[in-house]
Amino acid sequence: MVSPSASPSPSASPSSSSSPSAPTVGFDLDMTLIDSRPGIRACYLALAERTGTFIDADLAVTRLGPPLVDELGNWxxxxxxxxxxxxxxxxYPAYAVAATPALPGAREAIDAVRAAGGRALVVTAKYEPNAKLHLAHLGIEPDAVVGDLWAEQKAEALREHGASIYVGDHLGDIRGARAAGALSVTVATGPYDEAALRAAGADVVLADLTRFPEWLAEHRRDGHGGNSPATGYREAPRA
Structure with a gap:
């Protein structure tokens, strides 16, 4: 179930705060908005030391995306x-938050959605309180944050908030966008390169979020604004 803390207030709902052509855009967190590898690596090493259990932290950070319990099951x-x-x-807060930078273009991507009159939300598999700590530390202020959702589960939050676009770096993010009937926009800043993201069915592939504001502007100029379902809509990938 979507966290109550992330539910939009009546004044912030898409129908009341956004113009008819303004988009609601969802963003993944790890390796989409933030480079969480240094912080997660540090936390895994601290966990290994505390528990006396070997964890290959360098390997673990190459496969970020799925739920934490999936990775811990390896160790x-x-x-x-x-x-x-x-x-x-x-x-996690003591080891990971300060060590984690924003990825290039993260703040500008959120700002581009706002400049278009839209709403930006973060939908992530990360534990929601820790996701919020990252965003607060980096000064990134989405309209809503929903955590603890992975792959198709993300569709619940995307539909509830009326998102027509979901931006992520993982194949699970493509699946979540598809399940929500949203346009799947991907960035090749995570474990998959542009070819793999295209092969998995992403509607749009960008090198990183620095390309997102230009893409969003073109998308809206082409008449694809607003929050109508994007099922079946295909856009030529952009490198």
């Missing part, structure tokens, strides 16, 4: 994974 017995996930999340 801990199944009956300890949930407890280790709780411990990791507890340790």
């Amino acid at each position: 801990f017995p199944a009956d300890r994974v949930d407890a280790m996930a709780d411990l990791y999340r507890e340790m």
Whole structure:
């Protein structure tokens, strides 16, 4: 279920705060808006030291995207994974937040949505309180943040907020956009290159978020503003 803390207030709903042609755009967090590898690596190393369990942190940060418990299952017995996930999340603010920078173009991408009169939300598999800490630390202020959702689960939040576009770096983000009937815009700043993202069915492939404001402006000039479902709509990928 979508976190109540992320539900839009009546004054912030798409129908009341956005013009009919203004988009609502969802963004993934890890490796889309932020380069979370340094912070996550530091937290994994601290967890390994605290528990006396080997974790290949360098390997782990090459496969970010899926839920934390999936990765921890590679290093801990199944009956300890949930407890280790709780411990990791507890340790995370001290080790990961300050060490994590914004990716190039992250703030400008959010600003571009706002400049178009739209709403920007972050929908991520990351534990929601820690996602909010990252955004606050970096001064990135979306209209809503929804955490703890992965792949097709993200469609719940995207539909609830009326998002017509979802921007991510992972194949799971493409699946989430598809399930929501949203346009899948991808950036090749995560574990997949542009060719892999295209092959997985992304509608749009950008090198990184620095290309997003220009793409959004072109998208709107071509008459694709607003929050109507994008199912079946295909756009030529842009490198």
